Amino acid sequence: MSEFDPDGPTDVAPGEDDAESVLTYVVGLGLAVALTIVSFFIAGTSLVWGPSIPVALTVLAIAQMGVHLVFFLHITTGPDNVNNVMALAFGVLIVMLIMAGSLWIMSHMNHNMMPMEQLMQMQR
Amino acid sequence: MSGAAATDPHRLGRSSGHRHAASEHAAGGLHAKRIITGYGFWIFLLSDIIMFSGFFAAYAVLSGNTADGPSGKDLFDLRNVAIETACLLFSSFTCGIGGIGAHTRRGLWFYGAMTVTFLFGAAFLALEIHEFADLVARGAGPTRSAFLSAFFTLVGCHGLHVTAGLLWLLTMMAQVFAKGYRADILRRILCFSLFWHALDIIWVALFTVVYLMGAGQ
Helix, strand or coil, X not given: CCCCCCCXXXXXXXXXXXXXXXXXXXXXXXXXXXXXXXXXXXXXXXCCCCCHHHHHHHHHHXXXXXXXXXXXXCCCCCHHHHHHHHHHHHHHHHHXXXXXXXXXXXXXXXXXXXXXXXXXXXXX | CHHHHHHCCXXXXXXXXXXXXXXXXXXXXXXXXHHHHHHHHHHHHHHHHHHHHHHHHHHHHHCXXXXXXXXHHHHCCHHXXXXXXXXXXXXXXXXXXXXXXXXXXXXXXXXXXXXXXXXXXXXXXXXXXXXXXXXXXXXXXXXXXXXXXXXXXXXXXXXXXXXXXXHHHHHHHHHHHHHCCCHHHHXXXXXXXXXXXXXXXXXXXXXXXXXXXXXXX
């Protein structure tokens, strides 16, 4: 891009690409379909060691979200995308805190709580 | 410069360097507005995702509390979920194509792709409503257990978003038809496609956490 190119954007909106092309969406669709099929296959199969299935599903889901972000929402690591990526990073941090924090606290609480039957007995 | 700095204090519309200042100022108006609109809507979407994470956390905590009622393994029909997923994924794809069509002012692309987007979205919604009605008819409504309350809240909230998105899509098609590809209309189309893609991202988390993990337990 030349220095005085009036159309040369130095920052981009999310969902917008310099060379917004159909090909990007086709590649994204292909990857997303592949990851979805693998997810559904792994969930129903007995070929994989059982306890590893939730981990595999989580990894596949995160990969597919990444594919959506890059190919559909055009969030990239380029210097014109820093604002979008910083907002995304903050969002991901909050989501992680809410999810992990809730699960952690609630599992500890369930663990440390008296079984419900005994609790009912005491209240009688 | 001072006016631009007042409306865009964090330089969302421009790079941090000053080299481009002159050309930016001359050409910046349209670009800057589109970028700032997109950025603001991106922040809204992230806050929407954070709201969903609350529902996800509630579901994850309550998913085992079935009150001796049916669990996900008894209820979920993965074939139905696979069709729903395909509908939403393809509608996300055609929505992107429609966005390109609007950007390049090709009516056939825009109207054609957005019509397909609407049909896939409507098919998704019909399948989901059918699933909900079926669950309620089998006595597994939202009042049955904490698990089902959380399930209906989470999936229903996503369904409400899809409903709103479909209405918005129709509005955008009508606005393009009535007003043409004006800059403000194109900005709204950008926001709509961001919204629609974000719904698909939430659905990825949803079918993984709720349906695939629920059916596998």
